Amino acid sequence: MDSxxxxTYLRMEWVAALPYGEGRMAAGEATRGADGGELDAAAGRVAQAIRENAQSALYR
Known part of the structure; x- marks a missing residue:
């Protein structure tokens, strides 16, 4: 160990002491659609990829 x-415990203390900014969105806003639907397209692509991967795993 050196400077x-x-x-690890010193690294964890250092990270815990770092300042942080407030989030741009409150925790509950994302579920109410406060993002204006900008994530809908990406979420659809992710869901489709998961579905296709699961289906292809069944028929190997």
Whole structure:
């Protein structure tokens, strides 16, 4: 261990002490569609990929 590779507990303390900004969206807003639907297309593509991967795994 040296100054460039401190032990894990010191790294965790350092990260916990970092300042953080407030989020742009409140926790419940995402489920109410506050993003204006901008994630809908991406979510649809992800869902389709998961569905296709699951189906192809059944028929190997």
């Amino acid at each position: 460039t590779h401190p032990p």
